[in-house]
Amino acid sequence: MTTRPAPLGLDLLPGDPVQLLSPAGEAVGELPAPEVLLDLHRRLVVGRRFDRQAQALVKQGRLAVYPSSSGQEACQVAPVAALQPTDWVFPTYRESVALVSRGIDPVEVLTLLRGDWHCGYNPREWRTAPQCTPLGTQAPHAVGLAHAARLKGDDVVALCFLGDGSTSEGDVHEALNFAAVYQAPVVFLVQNNGWAISVPLSKQTKAPSIAHKGIGYGVPGVRVDGNDAAAVWSVTQTAIGWARAGNGPTLIEAHTYRMDAHTNADDATRYRTEEELTGWRDKDPVERLERYLRTAGLLTDEISSGVAEEAEALATDLRTRMNEDPKVDPLELFEHVYTRPTASLRAQREALSAELAAHEEDAR
Amino acid sequence: MATMTMAQALNTALRDAMTEDPTVLVFGEDVGPLGGVFRITDGLTRDFGEERCFDTPLAEAGIVGTAVGMAMYGYKPVVEMQFDAFAYPAFEQITSHVAKLHNRTRGALSLPMVIRVPYGGGIGGVEHHCDSSEAYYAHTPGLRVVTPGTPEDGYRMLRDAIADPDPVVFLEPKRRYWSKGEVDTAAPGPALDSAVVRRQGSSATLIAYGPMVALAMEAAAAAEDEGWDLEVIDLRSLAPFDEQTVADSVRKTGRAVVVHEASTFGGYGAEVVARITEQCFHHLEAPVLRVGGLDIPYPPPKLEEHHLPSVDRILDAVDRLQWEATSG
Numbered sequence: 001m002t003t004r005p006a007p008l009g010l011d012l013l014p015g016d017p018v019q020l021l022s023p024a025g026e027a028v029g030e031l032p033a034p035e036v037l038l039d040l041h042r043r044l045v046v047g048r049r050f051d052r053q054a055q056a057l058v059k060q061g062r063l064a065v066y067p068s069s070s071g072q073e074a075c076q077v078a079p080v081a082a083l084q085p086t087d088w089v090f091p092t093y094r095e096s097v098a099l100v101s102r103g104i105d106p107v108e109v110l111t112l113l114r115g116d117w118h119c120g121y122n123p124r125e126w127r128t129a130p131q132c133t134p135l136g137t138q139a140p141h142a143v144g145l146a147h148a149a150r151l152k153g154d155d156v157v158a159l160c161f162l163g164d165g166s167t168s169e170g171d172v173h174e175a176l177n178f179a180a181v182y183q184a185p186v187v188f189l190v191q192n193n194g195w196a197i198s199v200p201l202s203k204q205t206k207a208p209s210i211a212h213k214g215i216g217y218g219v220p221g222v223r224v225d226g227n228d229a230a231a232v233w234s235v236t237q238t239a240i241g242w243a244r245a246g247n248g249p250t251l252i253e254a255h256t257y258r259m260d261a262h263t264n265a266d267d268a269t270r271y272r273t274e275e276e277l278t279g280w281r282d283k284d285p286v287e288r289l290e291r292y293l294r295t296a297g298l299l300t301d302e303i304s305s306g307v308a309e310e311a312e313a314l315a316t317d318l319r320t321r322m323n324e325d326p327k328v329d330p331l332e333l334f335e336h337v338y339t340r341p342t343a344s345l346r347a348q349r350e351a352l353s354a355e356l357a358a359h360e361e362d363a364r
Numbered sequence: 365m366a367t368m369t370m371a372q373a374l375n376t377a378l379r380d381a382m383t384e385d386p387t388v389l390v391f392g393e394d395v396g397p398l399g400g401v402f403r404i405t406d407g408l409t410r411d412f413g414e415e416r417c418f419d420t421p422l423a424e425a426g427i428v429g430t431a432v433g434m435a436m437y438g439y440k441p442v443v444e445m446q447f448d449a450f451a452y453p454a455f456e457q458i459t460s461h462v463a464k465l466h467n468r469t470r471g472a473l474s475l476p477m478v479i480r481v482p483y484g485g486g487i488g489g490v491e492h493h494c495d496s497s498e499a500y501y502a503h504t505p506g507l508r509v510v511t512p513g514t515p516e517d518g519y520r521m522l523r524d525a526i527a528d529p530d531p532v533v534f535l536e537p538k539r540r541y542w543s544k545g546e547v548d549t550a551a552p553g554p555a556l557d558s559a560v561v562r563r564q565g566s567s568a569t570l571i572a573y574g575p576m577v578a579l580a581m582e583a584a585a586a587a588e589d590e591g592w593d594l595e596v597i598d599l600r601s602l603a604p605f606d607e608q609t610v611a612d613s614v615r616k617t618g619r620a621v622v623v624h625e626a627s628t629f630g631g632y633g634a635e636v637v638a639r640i641t642e643q644c645f646h647h648l649e650a651p652v653l654r655v656g657g658l659d660i661p662y663p664p665p666k667l668e669e670h671h672l673p674s675v676d677r678i679l680d681a682v683d684r685l686q687w688e689a690t691s692g
Contacts, residue, residue: 118468137429137456140426140432141430147433170453171456174423175430
């Protein structure tokens with residue numbers, strides 16, 4: 001097997017998961033700069049508050065469904081913090097926290113889950129593709145976009161979020177292979193939370209690790225403690241730089257855990273044990289970084305309360321705006337099926353319009 | 365004006381599009397130095413370089429999926445699926461992403477891409493090489509599905525498909541690849557989504573597309589001996605469907621037969637018949653009939669003639685249009 005020299009564990013043969021902060025919050029490796037750590041902390045706290053608010057909105061009937069990323073916040077915010085605004089993100093449905101951390105209006109992020117028909121935000125403005133539901137199918141899009149940017153000579157990297165279950169999908173296999181062959185600037189970040197809804201990783205793959213799958217494509221793989229925001233940031237930052245320098249793709253496997261069920265509609269007690277949850281509570285990504293920052297004297301009460309205020313303000317604003325009933329125009333359903341409407345769609349639009357007018361008449 | 369085969373016309377269309385627009389890219393399996401198994405991309409890598417016409421790994425979902433990403437970044441990819449049935453691995457990308465991205469992003473992202481699919485039989489191909497897969501695509505909102513029946517349409521429609529801001533599934537009737545015709549590359553031609561009347565007639569309307577247009581014309585010529593003056597419509601665009609052109613013709617003739625290679629059950633012809641019935645019921649002198657493939661998996665080369673529509677089957681169908689019921 002040939003290996004290429006690469007920094008920070010980026011190697012064809014993945015090593016042990018990179019960890020920079022122990023679960024107790026002790027530095028066990030070379031940490032990013034203090035301002036990076038403080039920024040990560042702020043993003044974690046705000047992200048977690050957003051996630052809790054979204055879960056509450058489901059209970060209040062304001063969201064049709066919400067796939068929580070509680071426990072996975074480090075994997076959500078740290079890679080986004082490592083990106084440039086000109087880079088692209090290809091998220092799945094579980095990346096709401098990542099998108100809020102990217103700066104997208106939380107109400108726009110939740111538009112689809114609120115029950116509307118479109119993704120809510122402008123992907124071109126935010127260089128963020130719509131959240132993808134069919135598993136792994138966004139991976140070849142990330143490769144294509146990255147390859148296109150490279151052809152144009154643009155300094156752009158594509159970050160593709162994936163889950164452990166989706167690595168069984170054919171599209172992920174094809175995307176890794178294409179990315180390697182094209183040497184496309186893509187970073188594949190797999191959040192391995194151990195469960196694909198109710199199916200454990202042991203039933204998903206017999207590979208030594210998900211990162212090891214890169215070997216078959218000639219893509220360097222690296223494992224990282226996904227509940228260590230400092231490590232996730234450092235590893236993705238390295239992989240992004242590696243891609244930006246023209247060295248091609250990387251497959252990152254971040255070990256993490258989703259503390260809540262798959263979505264509010266799922267009952268995780270049917271397949272997971274309380275012991276497992278307890279073990280992961282001790283590895284909480286927010287508390288871990290906070291402990292380190294407090295001990296190191298970097299996180300003052302003033303900074304901490306500022307961050308808490310920002311998080312609370314976001315939650316309050318989100319609550320207020322989500323409590324308004326969204327205005328959805330049924331006639332807009334026809335507007336964007338094609339760039340120019342077909343005769344058949346125009347006829348159906350007229351029929352629906354007449355139906356709506358008749359209902360209005362009846363209601364009077 | 366030049367005489368060329370449909371294959372040459374398609375190649376010329378790709379060349380002209382690539383020359384005029386540097387964002388047009390061609391990629392797929394064997395489309396590079398080989399020029400594609402049907403030679404439609406012949407010479408493109410040589411003349412435009414490997415960055416603009418390139419071979420990909422052998423993976424159709426990957427080809428279409430990466431094309432989506434490239435289109436998101438401002439390119440106009442023209443991808444080749446080597447054969448009809450080889451496109452099925454890309455079905456999820458086509459139906460869940462290619463067809464829907466413009467809608468899912470409320471129009472913020474469009475996908476100006478073309479998926480070229482050599483389709484249909486009649487060339488003595490073995491299994492998985494002769495499917496008529498048009499109904500799968502035509503049933504999916506968000507896709508434009510077109511198919512040329514002549515070399516000139518091959519040129520013009522491919523140019524128009526590449527220029528279209530919507531994704532287009534471009535179905536190439538592979539049995540017509542080697543048929544010759546006059547091609548005027550400067551003529552604008554009818555709109556991409558409109559049908560054309562290929563032959564004026566008064567007795568009945570034959571409605572065909574792609575590989576069946578030439579057969580319908582042949583049948584119409586043969587029908588003259590029987591005293592029938594048949595009109596022939598080439599649909600060209602399956603989605604959207606040019607209802608107006610079809611309805612105008614059938615209201616005039618009062619009789620219609622839809623011809624396609626695909627298996628008849630649930631085929632595209634069913635939609636055409638339904639539309640005609642809805643729009644022209646009081647003008648009809650007879651039920652609208654279909655001449656299509658049998659409802660079987662595509663048969664082996666030695667048996668395909670029994671599966672495919674023929675002049676005889678078309679004339680038999682015309683003969684069954686209840687001529688005795690009218691004075692004409």
